[in-house]
Amino acid sequence: MNEPSVVGPDDGETIQLGRVRMRILEDGGTTGHRLGIGEITLAPHTEGPPQHRHAQHDEGFYVVSGTVHFTVGRTTYAAPAGTLAMIPPGVPHTFANLGDVPAVMVNTFTPDLYVQYFRDLRDMIAGGREMTPEATAEVMSRYATVPATDFA
DSSP: OOOOOOOOTTOSEEEEETTEEEEEEEOSTTTTTSOEEEEEEEOTTEEOSOOEEESSOEEEEEEEESEEEEEETTEEEEEETTOEEEEOTTOOBEEEEOSSSOEEEEEEEESGGGHHHHHHHHHHHHTTOOOOHHHHHHHHGGGTEEEOGGGO
């Protein structure tokens, strides 16, 4: 019999990546790897990753608080709390918190392929390597994700 997962407000696996905190709520272990879910907290005035494309998973972002700016190709969308952004495979995207307060998003991955990316970044930093755009791109490449250099 499969067991349910209930993750409380102080539970989950927390990964600090500079000014970004990822709290993994579902790593795919309960969903047969069909779905991964995280909570991302962006400190004020924080850029996200370099614009990139996923080849093998959809990514969703639901803004819980603050305002997140999503850049998709050459278009930037200001997304206040209550906004859902769904990014299908192949679509170039990134995000940032340009505001003066933290922004919080619920982040989904279908399938859960990308959850391990955050763990790999944590391990890279713990190993003494700086989280540069080049190092981030190298880790992304492990998960069928490439920088969108045509929009850099």
